[in-house]
Amino acid sequence: MVMHQAVGIVMPLGRLPAHQARSVLTEVSQRADISPLRIAGLLTAWTSCGELNLGIRMALDEAIRSQRHATRPTGPAAD
Template identity: 75%
Template sequence: MTEQAVGMVMALGRLPADQARSVLTRVSQRANITPGRAAGLLTAWAFSGELNLGIRIALEEAIRERRRPGRPPSPAE
């Protein structure tokens, strides 16, 4: 399920896999849930079309941070 969520974040944010994983981790931190739970919510969103507003905001902010020029490098970079 985590890899499916990473793929979703890659597509949504037009990000490489390592940055998409960082986004997923950041979403889980902001929402105070485990990365596995965040992944589950994102993959469920693909089927239901519904995503908790807090998770949606955390996802949008984390993607924006990863795409921002001059952002700090991720640990994999």
């Protein structure tokens, strides 16, 4: 349940679809060396208390940028 909530937090935050929001959680987990479930718990707590560890916040921002970059078109649009 908490993982679904965390995905729901990341989606509008990063303007990402659900599958990329899940990838963000995985990437933050790897960068911070904390389990994905713990990251999800920290993110859901963040929505109510307004505090998130700076290292986690930085990892979250980087992971969101990484996922957004992954979706950018790399060439001219095909008709």
